[in-house]
Amino acid sequence: DTAVSQTPKYLVTQMGNDKSIKCEQNLGHDTMYWYKQDSKKFLKIMFSYNNKELIINETVPNRFSPKSPDKAHLNLHINSLELGDSAVYFCASSQDSTNYNEQFFGPGTRLTVL
Amino acid sequence: AQSVTQLGSHVSVSEGALVLLRCNYSSSVPPYLFWYVQYPNQGLQLLLKYTTGATLVKGINGFEAEFKKSETSFHLTKPSAHMSDAAEYFCAVTPRSNDYKLSFGAGTTVTVRA
Numbered sequence: 001d002t003a004v005s006q007t008p009k010y011l012v013t014q015m016g017n018d019k020s021i022k023c024e025q026n027l028g029h030d031t032m033y034w035y036k037q038d039s040k041k042f043l044k045i046m047f048s049y050n051n052k053e054l055i056i057n058e059t060v061p062n063r064f065s066p067k068s069p070d071k072a073h074l075n076l077h078i079n080s081l082e083l084g085d086s087a088v089y090f091c092a093s094s095q096d097s098t099n100y101n102e103q104f105f106g107p108g109t110r111l112t113v114l
Numbered sequence: 115a116q117s118v119t120q121l122g123s124h125v126s127v128s129e130g131a132l133v134l135l136r137c138n139y140s141s142s143v144p145p146y147l148f149w150y151v152q153y154p155n156q157g158l159q160l161l162l163k164y165t166t167g168a169t170l171v172k173g174i175n176g177f178e179a180e181f182k183k184s185e186t187s188f189h190l191t192k193p194s195a196h197m198s199d200a201a202e203y204f205c206a207v208t209p210r211s212n213d214y215k216l217s218f219g220a221g222t223t224v225t226v227r228a
Contacts, residue, residue, distance in 0.1 A: 100146035
């Protein structure tokens with residue numbers, strides 16, 4: 001009964017490829033997020049969707065495109081992968097009913113671009 | 115914009131000793147405050163949060179944190195470290211304006227010596 005799940009857990013690919021990471025939450029939350037954690041473990045928000053609508057879109061290359069088919073899913077598609085995209089990507093979700101938006105995180109997807 | 119500073123990127127303590135991790139925020143209006151823990155190769159888990167009310171907050175695994183408005187701080191403590199506390203700890207803030215953005219500090223790596 002995993003709350004926030006991501007697939008795959010590990011992703012190794014060549015430069016120039018296109019890849020997707022999937023995220024699903026079974027918490028009934030309204031908002032979902034994608035974060036990038038770099039090699040120094042710094043975490044930065046990339047995108048956020050609220051009820052399938054994009055609400056946060058930080059300065060991220062347009063090779064990254066989030067897609068939310070429904071409230072429970074937020075996928076991340078990356079085109080033309082570059083070496084600098086290597087990182088751990090975390091999905092998270094939160095419930096709108098609390099002002100403080102406590103976020104619940106998935107286990108992460110470690111992306112390695114060769 | 116919210117800013118979070120964690121003093122000390124690495125903290126090493128002996129088993130049974132006090133753990134003290136420092137976090138300061140920079141905003142004129144106190145934000146909502148969180149501490150997350152990340153165990154090796156895992157996602158982030160919420161340790162505790164401060165939203166309102168009592169300024170001393172107790173969390174999981176024996177951790178607690180105290181919100182001090184005058185010092186713009188939210189330091190995390192545990193009286194007696196256990197080997198299982200070895201992990202990465204992140205302080206995070208989100209503004210009370212509910213803009214969904216969670217800003218993280220750079221993280222503090224805790225190692226516990228036997």
